[in-house]
Amino acid sequence: MKKIILFIGLLLVFIQVVVAQDLSQQIVAGRFNDPSQIKKPYIIYISADGFRNDYAEKYQAKNLLALRAKGVQATAMKPSYPSVTFSNHYTLATGMYPSHHGIVNNSFYDPKRKEMYVKTDRSAVSDSTWYGGVPIWVLAEQQKMLTAAFYWLGSETAVLGVRPTYWYNFNTKIPMDTRIDAVKNWLQLPEEKRPHLINFYFPEVDVAGHHFGSNSKETAAAVKLVDNAVGEMVELTKEVGLDVNFVFVSDHGMTEADNKNTLDLPSLIDTSKFIVPNGDALIQIYAKDKRDIKPLYKKLKAEGKDYDVYLTRNMPKRWHYRAKDNKDGRIGDIILIPRLPKIFNLTGRPTNIGKHGFDNDMPDMQATFYAWGPDFKAGMTINSFENVHVYPLLAKILGLSYGHKIDGDVKVLAPILR
Template structure:
């Protein structure tokens, strides 16, 4: 029997995760759908992490190619800057750019708290005070519509004091087939207990893309795995007979980078004067004394080779990532952004070949995927690229949810696709 990369990967990750992960379903007691909400349709928001805009065509994902023909597809969906996982997953469910909702990167420094948020720190991930905006599940629960989450950024934290009614702590120990069965089980609950919004997340394509690059056979197999999962999920949904709309998205794309000629942190940076938030495609400097900003900025501009230097006050407007947008004080005073295909790398280990995080308006491979089908959607519709802040108002429209708070998205996509 052939041992594929995925068999080995899942075997290893399962043993690791089982030793430390919480694999139980969390259920918030005492909630029910209001009679009005019981009449609403259903939405499953699926994310295949790192599923680049062209992967379905590139790797002939037959199920997704057929499903998108039944509804709406975008030529690409543009992630927000930086095109990283946590910022963009949270943008999808809040309709806000990262600097507006607060999760500006997978790791970032908060100057007011004087501490870092990192994706691997459970105490931060599960602390609702780090998260701005009103996620879709919070909006729904506030209006007495039940929700469920089989993973999504923010779903494990009590944002505004609210969790989804049904949710799991993130782990990769639960088999994909069991996750899909759980979704079907949710949809078979009595009407008053049945979630109308379900979020569902798959990490496999991102893992393969990072470790092997977007053109590798391992990545092709990961795309085929996601494709098979969507066939199983749609079949499970069909068995329920419910009016379910499925929105299939990704958070970002993936690109091959130069692993032989990486960038080092500039020697001119005095770490006694600056707090550094380091990443592969963003390095942010926070000055302990604001008087030190201009001198080091001028020095870095002179010596910059393979990267660009920005003050927080002069970042490109299209990023929505600068002084005027920094609602939480988390964007650095100075930003170092490598020019594709360069990356910053400080580890003695050789970097992985696949990366993301670049400006999606300049690096096409950052483009994400958007497909949607179900009774609410038009059929055989192909859209030009649009920004991912538009997904939030689309899903609120599908579910008949009202909102009065300010978001960055609008109803333009809604008018085109429903």
Template sequence: MNKMIKIFYTLASRICCCLLIAGSAIAQTDTTQHVINSRKNSKDHLGKPYVILISADGFRHDYAERYQATHLLRLSMAGVRAASMVPSFPSVTFPNHYSIVTGMYPSHHGLVNNSFLDEKSMERYSMGAKNKVREGKWYGGTPLWVLAEQHQMISASMFWVGSEAEIKGLRPSRYYDYTEKISVEKRIAVIKEWLSLPEEKRPHLITFYLSEPDHAGHSFGPDAPQTRQAVKLVDSVIYELSEAIKPLGLPINYIFVSDHGMTAVDRERPIARPTEIDTAKFIIASSGTMMDIHAKNKADVAGLYALLKASEQGYKTYLKSEMPAHLHYGSSDDRMNRIGDILLVSDWPRVFSNRKPGIGHHGFDPQVVKDMHASFMAWGPAFNSGVNIASFENVNVYPLVAKILGLSYSEKIDGHIEVLAPILKK
């Protein structure tokens, strides 16, 4: 195994250990593979192509060229490369990973932020609360692995937002709970094992998540040598994966994406929580690049809005009903009533924080801050070769994967197959 892969695993493990020490519940020690042995591919799917959907968290749209990810650049030259992939708002991890696999904006599928309040139940969801992450009630839409299993097509997940939960009564046939305790070498070996299974048990859809270069970008900033190294390490992982699988001779299509980009923020002028917000009357569900405020009594909304609007500095104040339409984050979009009554959206490069913030952040409006844009590359027998395309929204990946795998769907989504159909061979 490539030495850089081992470095990648060591770096990720150290970071996760630090998170655990800090009280985070993100990293888990359960390394068990969950398998539903009773399932098998229907005869209609035998001989169909395969898709490995890979996400490198925080892999900004320009990282591959900027930091010379030579393997990814070479592989995508034989396939398709987008100028960028535009994340949904807010441009943070959980909402966007789930938008990629549902074809829906966050306000439509329900994961409206990494942490949020559900007003109907008055329960909070948080990406660090594993008991919440594994509850299917939080997840709307039909993720790609559920769509596949509904069609009696085997799917497998080496981590993805939502894959640990039972959604519409289904999980992937094979999956792992998220953990950094499994080495990258082992992860690649597992994916190869999945694709070496007898045809009736072999997954046609595999999701594969990598936590870098997001950790490096947050800790050191997008311009740091540590982030360059993290990009190089991801590049090596993709190379090792493709080389490990190549001898199997299967018609495998690789789709490499990220959830968002990364930008350096103003660390010297953080925006403190406005003193006008009375926490006895209001709940702040999330902060960072956007402060999400829920009123315990809706009669108090207008008064606080007027105070915040009059004193805003470094941020813009919106009622949920007046959020810019291009964000798809207003009252008419909030299908599960999980978006706050008042939203304070910080002006780049400033963020909300009561102490000196970290160097790198994401979450800003991607139409305003280009650094938020993500990556998209694809190669394999389904794709045209040597194609460069314009930027597009990430909700369009869902119909693309469904098309490659021959999966139909009736649920209304926000993505459109017409956007990416031209990159497929006829």
């Protein structure tokens, strides 16, 4: 087991985008909790990337199974479409569908800016002008309630000019024990400096699922790693004497694809006329000249196989990913969606077996939602719900008001509160 966990750690280091990066905590100086906020509740908001909704049972995550039994568990949580990491983490932070907050995929093109957003490009990821909505930590800081983040998409940049008071640049070099100690240290700060909301992100399960698949011993080990870390986090709240609310979520699930017999970019697509960002479960095609859209669409519909072809205006309404939803124009003019087990591989390089990004109604794409703590009812199981509804739940617990438009509705999850 130790060898497997070590291997997962080495994989995380291998995929790390930025090698030379500041590993230290970043602190925005001069902030204090307003006196009106000091007695408000505390929330640790945890995301385990790629933690499919059946993983706790499948791999007997003993701590999570016990903790959710004392609180609330959903049979599943439906990710937003597309069911990818960047889009859904920012949805979980803002309560908005990807088409409304602007991060419409892990990689996409913005025709107005004439720029590409790519998940591996640190300059794009840290550019606040890509991000719409009001992340939950920004909402809190605007109302003089302190927050902290140990990784979460958007927390490394000043969205609306605001970062969490305490935050870290994403990297894979900080050991788990050090990350958990940071949470303990935050909770031991004096009341006026103590964060009421802590965002905490685990990448390990997603990494193992991609490389080895959802049924692998490596994924089982990653689930155990996260489960143990959550158990330690709960214990540390007892040590510091704080009754803390925990909200444990994931961004999407995971499934197995045919990573040997993959689909190339259709030869019908002239890349001198169309811009095509990389993708596997979703290919977006952006026309440089809008007059070229319909002819290409008709050819792809007539000649394409192993994938479905959509004009943006004809995308399924339930995905909230149509032309009517396309707030910033960042959804492609033509969308190609492979039929599993087929996937696209535009790079020509070997690709992983574990994939996500597919139809958010698919059982294997379903995410996880558990919650426990003083503000949650005990022993409650609820039906599946869309992940846009987590944001208003967090705001309600923390006593934060908001006037901007979101897609989530506080009424959906209000019944789980005491």
